[in-house]
Amino acid sequence: MVDDHMGPEPELRSLRPDEWDGAYGNLLRAFGGLTEADEERQLWRSLTEFGRFLAAWDGDRCVASGGAFSFRLTVPGGASVPAAGVTMVSVAATHRRRGLLTSMMRRQLDDIRSWGEPLAVLTASEPAIYGRFGYGAATFQLDAEIDTVRAGLTVPDGTDDVRLRYADPAEVLDVCEAVYAQLVPGRPGMLARRPGWEKPGVLDPESRRGGASPLQCVVAERDGATVGYARFRVKPHWGPGGHDGEVALNALDALDPAAAAALWRFLFDLDLTSSLRVRGRPVDDAWQYLVRDVRRCRPALRDALYLRPVEVGAALAARTYRTPVDVVLEVEDAFCPWNGGRWRLSGDAKGAVCEPTRDAADLALSVRELGAAYLGGVSLTALAAAGRVRELRGGALAEASAAFGSDPAPWLPHGF
Numbered sequence: 001m002v003d004d005h006m007g008p009e010p011e012l013r014s015l016r017p018d019e020w021d022g023a024y025g026n027l028l029r030a031f032g033g034l035t036e037a038d039e040e041r042q043l044w045r046s047l048t049e050f051g052r053f054l055a056a057w058d059g060d061r062c063v064a065s066g067g068a069f070s071f072r073l074t075v076p077g078g079a080s081v082p083a084a085g086v087t088m089v090s091v092a093a094t095h096r097r098r099g100l101l102t103s104m105m106r107r108q109l110d111d112i113r114s115w116g117e118p119l120a121v122l123t124a125s126e127p128a129i130y131g132r133f134g135y136g137a138a139t140f141q142l143d144a145e146i147d148t149v150r151a152g153l154t155v156p157d158g159t160d161d162v163r164l165r166y167a168d169p170a171e172v173l174d175v176c177e178a179v180y181a182q183l184v185p186g187r188p189g190m191l192a193r194r195p196g197w198e199k200p201g202v203l204d205p206e207s208r209r210g211g212a213s214p215l216q217c218v219v220a221e222r223d224g225a226t227v228g229y230a231r232f233r234v235k236p237h238w239g240p241g242g243h244d245g246e247v248a249l250n251a252l253d254a255l256d257p258a259a260a261a262a263l264w265r266f267l268f269d270l271d272l273t274s275s276l277r278v279r280g281r282p283v284d285d286a287w288q289y290l291v292r293d294v295r296r297c298r299p300a301l302r303d304a305l306y307l308r309p310v311e312v313g314a315a316l317a318a319r320t321y322r323t324p325v326d327v328v329l330e331v332e333d334a335f336c337p338w339n340g341g342r343w344r345l346s347g348d349a350k351g352a353v354c355e356p357t358r359d360a361a362d363l364a365l366s367v368r369e370l371g372a373a374y375l376g377g378v379s380l381t382a383l384a385a386a387g388r389v390r391e392l393r394g395g396a397l398a399e400a401s402a403a404f405g406s407d408p409a410p411w412l413p414h415g416f
Contacts, residue, residue, distance in 0.1 A: 010063050010095065012103055015053035020045055022062040023055045023088070030090035031125070037205035047196055052115075053088065054107060056100050063092040064100040066108055069416055072192040073119060076376045076406045077320030077349070078185045080192050084112040084310070085416045086122035105133045109310060109336055118314035119374075121307050123415045130306055134335050136372030138307035139189045139410045142283050145298045146276040148247075148268040152292035155265055158258035162220050162227065164266055169202040169217040169231055176201075176219070176229040179253050180413075187282070188375040189305055189410035200414065201231065201251055211235055212248055218266055220259045228254030230263045234273060245273035251413075252281075260286055280304070282411040283377075305412040307371040312339040315374065316354035317347075322376070324348040325403035327396050330361035331370060339367055347403070362396035365389040376406025 015023055024041065028034045053067035069085035086108065091100050112120050124130050127137065177198045184190045191197075204215040212233035220228035231250040238244065247267050254260035264287050267276055278287075283301065288294055309315040312331055326346045333339035344357040363380070369388045372378040380401040383389045391397040 009098070010056040010058040010100065012054060012056045012064070012100070012107065015048075015050055015055045015065065015067070017050055019055060019057075019062070020048060020050075022060075023053070023065040026055075026062040026065055026092055027088050027090045030092065035207075037207055040203060040205055043199055043203060052084075052111070054104055056095075056104070058095065061092075063095040064104060065090055066104045068108060068112060068120070070115075070117075070194070071121070071416075073121060074184055074186075074188050074190045074192070075319040075374070076188050076322070076404075079318055079320075080185070081119060081315075081318045082115075082117040083119040083121050084108075084115070084117045085191075086120055087416050089122075101129070106335075109133075109308075112310050113336075113338075118309065118311040118318060119307060120310050121305055123304065123412070124306050127303060127306070131368055132335075133308070134333060134367040134371065135306040135308045136368040136370070136374075137303045137305075137378065138372050138375045139303075139305040139377050139412050140283050140301050141304040141411065142278070142281045142285055142288075143300045143302060144276075144278040144281070144287075146268075146278060146287075146291070147274065147296040148276050149274050150293060151268075151296040153261075153265055153268050153290050154292060155261040155290060156257050159261045159265065162222055162259050162262035164218050164220055164262060167217050167219050169204070169215050172217060172219055172226075172229070173198055173202055175226040176217070176231075176253070179226060179228060179255060182255060183253055187408050187411055188406050189377070189412050191413065191416075209233060210248075212246075215250065218263065220254060220262055222259065227256060228252070228259035228263055230267060232267060234270065236272060243272040243274070245270075246275045246277055247273050248277045249279070257286065261290060264290060280412075280414075282409055284409040305375075305410075307374055309339065309367055309370055309374065310336065312343055312367065312370065313354045313356070316343070316345050316370075317352050319352065319374070320349050321347045321352060321403040322349065322405050322407075323399075323403045325352075325400055327362045327400045327403075328357055328359050329370070329400075330364040330392070331367055332365070333367040336367070345400075360392070362391075362393040363389060363400060364392060373404050375410035376404055377410040380404055 056064035072080040073083040212235035
């Protein structure tokens with residue numbers, strides 16, 4: 001759509017608290033005119049960090065917005081690295097093709113750099129948009145529609161020692177959050193949640209249930225200690241052959257294999273249900289190896305977290321490497337030119353150094369590919385096979401690809 005508005009260019013500025021409703025309304029309109037319950041709107045307002053959000057105004061109308069939450073992201077090796085969680089990005093349909101998005105992304109990345117945050121991350125409604133600003137798909141997630149009757153489940157020893165009990169999701173929020181916090185250092189891509197960020201997990205407006213029950217929670221305990229939890233909804237259904245209800249999983253975290261298996265078994269065995277809908281799980285999630293027939297689960301892979309190094313040197317030095325690496329990377333970054341040029345990365349499982357160099361390059365890639373490979377879920381070898389990474393010294397690709405890898409797979413546990 002070409003805009004015929006002939007007034008002055010919209011003014012881009014920091015978002016003030018009294019302008020939040022206008023900016024949020026523009027965001028909902030940009031995503032198809034979505035509506036939200038008051039409790040949802042108020043929660044997101046409470047999480048907004050106003051010094052980190054931008055909006056463009058055409059008179060008294062918000063026509064573009066974008067923000068960046070202050071997160072800490074787990075990277076390979078377990079370090080918690082400052083990362084800007086880019087969010088609320090929208091441009092009104094009446095104001096497209098006027099450079100507003102590019103102006104916001106330019107201002108935002110400059111701000112993120114000034115805040116000393118070496119990484120920017122986002123979840124993309126349209127991935128093609130963000131690739132041109134240097135964001136690469138760094139984590140993927142697994143969805144499944146599990147036929148719980150046919151798929152079957154085999155659980156490990158110790159599963160029967162785990163006690164399960166129903167609990168009000170809000171009343172056990174603190175103990176569930178403690179379980180989550182223990183898991184954060186162990187998997188790249190997980191976010192260390194600031195106070196308040198536990199609340200979206202138990203937000204339960206009726207408009208979001210899709211005909212299913214209110215949110216339910218089961219807590220897993222052993223020797224009086226909480227070792228896991230699952231949040232879910234149940235959608236009853238009766239067909240000609242009898243019950244055919246569905247369980248929809250919202251979240252499941254557990255501290256050990258037996259606790260996880262106990263929770264999965266519970267979800268598989270719920271009365272009057274025959275299917276389990278799973279969304280946004282790690283690609284190496286354990287349930288895949290507990291089921292007896294994975295074909296009855298219809299797994300599907302989706303992109304999740306997009307990552308961009310804002311400061312290449314600081315970002316690469318912030319993580320560790322699975323095998324020793326000493327490689328010179330020639331990085332292309334037209335949007336953030338301070339990253340462009342050659343960087344020598346030297347590191348191992350104990351730490352790393354990454355500094356500018358004039359030495360001959362071993363690998364050439366753009367900052368987008370560097371972002372995709374950063375958390376270890378996308379291999380440099382695979383990117384090279386697609387022509388996205390060029391090997392300039394024989395053997396450098398295999399060396400770097402092995403070093404960048406991560407076990408377990410990186411995973412973003414929730415959106416923002």
